[in-house]
Amino acid sequence: MLFLIPAYLSENSPVAYFAPAIREYILKTDYFFVENEKTARKVIKFFCPEKKQPDLKLYLLDKYSESADLAEARRLMKDGHDFGLLSEAGLPCIADPGNIMVKWCHENQIQVVPVNGPSSIILALISSGFNGQQFTFHGYLPIDKSEKKKKIQQLENAVQQSGYSQIFMETPYRNNQLVEDLMKFLNPSTSLCIAANINDPDREFIRTRSMKDWQKEKPELHKIPAVFVLGK
Numbered sequence: 001m002l003f004l005i006p007a008y009l010s011e012n013s014p015v016a017y018f019a020p021a022i023r024e025y026i027l028k029t030d031y032f033f034v035e036n037e038k039t040a041r042k043v044i045k046f047f048c049p050e051k052k053q054p055d056l057k058l059y060l061l062d063k064y065s066e067s068a069d070l071a072e073a074r075r076l077m078k079d080g081h082d083f084g085l086l087s088e089a090g091l092p093c094i095a096d097p098g099n100i101m102v103k104w105c106h107e108n109q110i111q112v113v114p115v116n117g118p119s120s121i122i123l124a125l126i127s128s129g130f131n132g133q134q135f136t137f138h139g140y141l142p143i144d145k146s147e148k149k150k151k152i153q154q155l156e157n158a159v160q161q162s163g164y165s166q167i168f169m170e171t172p173y174r175n176n177q178l179v180e181d182l183m184k185f186l187n188p189s190t191s192l193c194i195a196a197n198i199n200d201p202d203r204e205f206i207r208t209r210s211m212k213d214w215q216k217e218k219p220e221l222h223k224i225p226a227v228f229v230l231g232k
Contacts, residue, residue: 002077002105003029003084004092006117007043009225010200015047017199019116023047029082030055033073033101040086061085061097070101077110089225091119095139095169120198120227121167127206128165128193130231135165141178152185155230159190165231175221178228179214186230188212194219196226 003025006018026048034040037058044051059073077083085092085101092098105112121137138155142148155166170178175196182192193208196219205219208229 001082001111001113002101003082004098004102004112004114005032005084005086006091006115007039007087007089008046009089009118009120009123009198010203011042011046012201012203013118013199014201017118018047021115022117025084025113025115026051029084031057031073031076031081032059032084032086033061033098034058034086035061035088035096039088043086061100074104074108077105078108089120091117094119094121095137118199120195120225121169123198124193124195124206124227124229125165125167127195128229128231129208130165130191130193130229131163132165134163135167135231138166138168140170141168145181148181149185152182156186156190159230159232163232165229167227167229169227172221172223172225175224175226179218179221182228183211183215183218186211188215190230191232193229193231194221194226195229196221196224198225198227 005022005025026044032040037060040058041053041056044056059069073083085098087096087098093102102112125132125135141151155168158164158166186192188211190211191208192211192214193206196205197203
């Protein structure tokens with residue numbers, strides 16, 4: 001089996017936020033697909049502090065390449081070994097390369113077991129007050145300034161024309177620059193939700209305001225994980 005195991009969105013999240021099955025599945029296997037070894041070990045320790053870290057075999061997932069390690073992992077799965085799949089944050093396979101292994105499992109008759117857990121994208125949407133019936137997630141916006149301006153204006157037009165909520169994100173160290181660009185390129189009446197430090201009991205920040213109001217109180221988001229939603 002391949003267990004799709006959610007990670008915490010914040011290290012300060014209470015363990016009670018999560019399904020008991022997470023701990024059960026982590027205890028059940030020593031094999032995991034991960035994006036980052038250090039992060040994965042911290043997540044495993046968070047849920048199962050008694051799990052022996054030296055016993056873990058972690059296989060790095062990279063959406064841009066295949067590796068000999070992945071070939072070895074696939075052989076082990078075909079031989080009957082259970083694996084876990086851990087994202088950097090939240091649910092696997094949303095804004096991360098985990099779908100590579102899920103697709104392979106379906107092609108090779110290996111059972112995929114999703115486990116309930118947090119998604120920063122969905123939590124931001126349901127906290128925004130915007131349309132939750134129709135929405136689009138765009139991932140990261142372009143880095144090039146002119147391309148980014150064009151994309152931001154396209155998202156704004158999509159909200160106005162279709163009513164669909166538009167969800168996107170940025171690398172945390174570029175969040176402040178993204179907010180500056182949103183203030184520069186969006187109409188003052190356009191509504192924006194900023195959801196930062198989601199699931200952190202002490203630092204969670206979720207606000208929906210017009211761009212005119214955001215101009216009066218610009219948040220400090222440098223190196224803070226955040227999701228942005230445009231809507232009406």
